[in-house]
Amino acid sequence: MRHALVQLLRCPRCRRGALRPEAPAAVLLFGPLRCPDCRASYPVAEGVADLMLEPALxxxxxxxxxxxxxxxxxxxxxxxxxxxxxxxxxxxxxxxxxxxxxxxxxxxxxxxxxxxxxxxxxxxxxxxxxxxxxxxxxxxxxxxxxxxxxxxxxxxxxxxxxxxxxxxxxxxxxxxxxxxxxxxxxxxxxxxxxxxxxxxxxxxxxxxxxxxxxxxxxxxxxxxxxxxxxxxxxxxxxxxxxxxxxxxxxxxxxxxxxxxxxxxxxxxxx
Missing domain, CATH: 3.40.50.150 (Vaccinia Virus protein VP39)
Incomplete structure (x- = not known):
């Protein structure tokens, strides 16, 4: 996921915080995204950010x-x-x-x-x-x-x-x-x-x-x-x-x- 898109994301849990990677990178392939407001963490694998809070209905x-x-x-x-x-x-x-x-x-x-x-x-x-x-x-x-x-x-x-x-x-x-x-x-x-x-x-x-x-x-x-x-x-x-x-x-x-x-x-x- 490109940095230009990552910086536009919003935490789905608190619906306030902007999500941030652990380390800045032009393209994020692995590693969590974290919300500084509620401290929620979301995995990224193969460039796909998983922002589900619970199993899909x-x-x-x-x-x-x-x-x-x-x-x-x-x-x-x-x-x-x-x-x-x-x-x-x-x-x-x-x-x-x-x-x-x-x-x-x-x-x-x-x-x-x-x-x-x-x-x-x-x-x-x-x-x-x-x-x-x-x-x-x-x-x-x-x-x-x-x-x-x-x-x-x-x-x-x-x-x-x-x-x-x-x-x-x-x-x-x-x-x-x-x-x-x-x-x-x-x-x-x-x-x-x-x-x-x-x-x-x-x-x-x-x-x-x-x-x-x-x-x-x-x-x-x-x-x-x-x-x-x-x-x-x-x-x-x-x-x-x-x-x-x-x-x-x-x-x-x-x-x-x-x-x-x-x-x-x-x-x-x-």
């Missing part, structure tokens, strides 16, 4: 994503199969990426990919010349392990950390964008998530996310049982507005929803 689908063989086959087989099940057909990855990229614009600060999985979108962003620093957050150790391997193979630089949304372990107003590519429906507490997005974004920073439209009531019950929480545009727009985000936009490719909202800046208030 994994539901049915999430438990499957913790398996190494699933992580290794995620991009080729598992992700297309999930999209086929939820969207009725897998989406072309190039087209999907171009939508996210156009909505992100030119971020004025690091970009955090929440629910990054194996880093499919994050590493592509990181390979763009002149693009901002990219970090990926996920709760699955197996997915992050595969993400590190994929990033190295692609010759990209992505800083990975293990943490569980809705909480985002970054200091206030430090990020240029928060991306949730195909992962918004994994977060149960939408209100808390949007408040966290609002908190960590710099003025003018963007939130870009995708999810799928809620199914009927009978199917919706089964989706919730496996840990999925799809919402419609009206609910998502209201949650973004309640948190203080503005300029809500959506691209509807039924049943896929791709969303964008911004943190107000001097320009947006004019």
């Amino acid at each position: 994994a539901t049915g689908l999430q438990r499957g994503l913790e398996r190494r063989f699933v992580a290794r086959s995620y991009e080729r087989y598992v992700r297309p199969a999930l999209q086929r099940a939820l969207l009725r057909q897998p989406m072309d990855t190039d087209s999907e990426y171009l939508i996210y990229r156009s909505l992100l614009g030119t971020p004025d600060g690091p970009v955090l990919d929440v629910g990054c999985g194996t880093g499919l979108v994050a590493r592509r962003l990181a390979r763009e010349p002149g693009f901002a620093l990219v970090a990926g957050q996920d709760v699955s150790s197996a997915m992050l392990e595969e993400g590190v391997a994929q990033v190295r193979e692609a010759g990209a630089t992505v800083d990975f950390l293990r943490a569980q949304a809705p909480y985002l372990p970054f200091q206030d107003e430090t990020l240029g964008a928060v991306l949730m590519a195909d992962s918004l429906h994994y977060v149960e507490d939408l209100g808390r998530l949007m408040l966290e997005v609002m908190r960590v974004l710099r003025p003018g920073g963007r939130w870009v996310a995708s999810t799928y439209a809620p199914p009927g009531s009978a199917s919706g019950f089964l989706h919730r049982r496996v840990g999925l929480h799809p919402r419609g545009e009206t609910t998502l727009r209201a949650a973004a507005s309640a948190a203080g985000l503005v300029r809500f936009e959506r691209v509807a490719l039924p049943p896929l929803l791709v969303l964008k909202a911004e943190k107000p800046s001097a320009d947006t208030l004019r």
Whole structure:
């Protein structure tokens, strides 16, 4: 993990202190990060910071994503199969990426990919010349392990950390964008998530996310049982507005929803 990202982290325990390595280094591969305020300590291994406070609350689908063989086959087989099940057909990855990229614009600060999985979108962003620093957050150790391997193979630089949304372990107003590519429906507490997005974004920073439209009531019950929480545009727009985000936009490719909202800046208030 690069020093430029380490210095932006916030202790997930006390939610005040800035995390610090034992010794300064341009790139932190091993060794703990410590909070000077509450003295909590978090391990770093292979450059991945583990900021989990307790074992992940994994539901049915999430438990499957913790398996190494699933992580290794995620991009080729598992992700297309999930999209086929939820969207009725897998989406072309190039087209999907171009939508996210156009909505992100030119971020004025690091970009955090929440629910990054194996880093499919994050590493592509990181390979763009002149693009901002990219970090990926996920709760699955197996997915992050595969993400590190994929990033190295692609010759990209992505800083990975293990943490569980809705909480985002970054200091206030430090990020240029928060991306949730195909992962918004994994977060149960939408209100808390949007408040966290609002908190960590710099003025003018963007939130870009995708999810799928809620199914009927009978199917919706089964989706919730496996840990999925799809919402419609009206609910998502209201949650973004309640948190203080503005300029809500959506691209509807039924049943896929791709969303964008911004943190107000001097320009947006004019």
